[in-house]
Amino acid sequence: MKILVTGGAGYFGSVLVPELLRAGHSVTVLDSLLYGGTGLLQNFGNRNFRFIRGDVRDEPVLRQAADEADVIIHLAAIVGYQACRKDERLAEEVNLGGTRNVAAAASSGQTVIFASTGSNYGAVDGVCTEETPLQPLSVYGRTKTEAEHLLLQSCPVVAYRFATAFGISPRLRLDLMINDFVYQALKTKNLIVYEKNFRRTFIHVCDMARAIRFALDHLPEMRGQVYNVGGDSMNLTKEDVARKLREKVEFYLHFAEVGKDEDQRNYEVSYKKIRDLGFDVTISLDEGLDELIRGMQVVQVTNPYSNVYF
Numbered sequence: 001m002k003i004l005v006t007g008g009a010g011y012f013g014s015v016l017v018p019e020l021l022r023a024g025h026s027v028t029v030l031d032s033l034l035y036g037g038t039g040l041l042q043n044f045g046n047r048n049f050r051f052i053r054g055d056v057r058d059e060p061v062l063r064q065a066a067d068e069a070d071v072i073i074h075l076a077a078i079v080g081y082q083a084c085r086k087d088e089r090l091a092e093e094v095n096l097g098g099t100r101n102v103a104a105a106a107s108s109g110q111t112v113i114f115a116s117t118g119s120n121y122g123a124v125d126g127v128c129t130e131e132t133p134l135q136p137l138s139v140y141g142r143t144k145t146e147a148e149h150l151l152l153q154s155c156p157v158v159a160y161r162f163a164t165a166f167g168i169s170p171r172l173r174l175d176l177m178i179n180d181f182v183y184q185a186l187k188t189k190n191l192i193v194y195e196k197n198f199r200r201t202f203i204h205v206c207d208m209a210r211a212i213r214f215a216l217d218h219l220p221e222m223r224g225q226v227y228n229v230g231g232d233s234m235n236l237t238k239e240d241v242a243r244k245l246r247e248k249v250e251f252y253l254h255f256a257e258v259g260k261d262e263d264q265r266n267y268e269v270s271y272k273k274i275r276d277l278g279f280d281v282t283i284s285l286d287e288g289l290d291e292l293i294r295g296m297q298v299v300q301v302t303n304p305y306s307n308v309y310f
């Protein structure tokens with residue numbers, strides 16, 4: 001297939017794109033390179049790979065990039081509650097405006113696979129299914145919710161509400177909870193966890209890529225539908241994750257009774273709908289932690305005002 005991946009240079013795209021190329025697809029990435037393009041370097045030796053440096057807010061560029069695609073995988077976004085809060089207008093323009101352009105560029109013969117998010121649920125008692133009302137708590141969640149709605153109304157789409165990713169990627173993100181916990185445990189030997197009983201749900205970034213390939217293989221039955229994508233065994237509290245990590249690494253772990261997490265998401269998700277179609281995750285928290293612990297050896301974040309580097 002010919003596939004356009006918007007935002008393909010990001011944390012997820014850097015894992016997904018080589019996987020699509022390995023599967024024999026032709027892949028075009030459209031990305032504005034907000035965080036650089038290092039994650040894409042591995043692909044340039046492949047003749048089936050094409051890169052366009054561009055912005056999803058630029059409709060003619062997007063339309064041209066999408067022209068010959070069979071499938072558009074729409075990842076480009078301002079991602080996470082912190083990044084969106086920093087520049088709400090940009091988040092609105094990219095997450096919603098960019099998605100509006102994707103919907104306008106997609107012709108009736110093309111399918112859009114949209115990377116939506118479990119953040120759309122917010123704080124929910126009980127277990128979220130795809131029918132649970134969406135009550136996003138952040139600009140990120142709200143713009144992703146509206147973007148998902150817009151796509152479902154206007155073009156053939158598979159909307160994947162992904163759990164929170166973890167694991168190593170060539171464009172690593174340390175603002176993701178598990179990745180951040182491992183970084184702090186290893187580099188500062190110190191982790192303070194607020195609101196330890198908050199429930200979160202996780203998926204390894206390689207399983208996210210597998211889920212996309214699964215959709216490509218099942219487009220006729222999946223088109224027009226929303227799916228939660230993750231694993232039931234990875235609905236965990238923050239305390240569960242921290243204690244599991246503590247079994248592997250020596251560090252000072254403190255569960256704070258005072259203070260609160262700015263990220264107030266607290267929810268559990270059912271993944272039955274996609275599991276019934278035949279997809280399940282393969283990489284456990286245990287394996288993902290081991291990978292992160294090994295991989296963090298090469299991660300160095302320096303503070304120019306410090307004499308000490310972790």
Ligand SMILES: NC(=O)c1ccc[n+]([C@@H]2O[C@H](COP(=O)([O-])OP(=O)(O)OC[C@H]3O[C@@H](n4cnc5c(N)ncnc54)[C@H](O)[C@@H]3O)[C@@H](O)[C@H]2O)c1
Nearest residue numbers: 007009010011012032033034055056075076077115162165
């Ligand atoms: N990582 C997760 O935990 C997670 C979970 C659920 C959903 N998602 C979704 O998956 C997608 C990818 O997330 P990620 O973790 O790779 O984030 P990321 O921030 O690493 O990647 C986003 C990419 O989009 C690009 N981009 C941003 N604005 C752009 C614009 N205007 N035009 C073109 N490109 C632009 C950036 O340069 C970057 O390469 C997002 O849509 C996100 O909402 C991610």
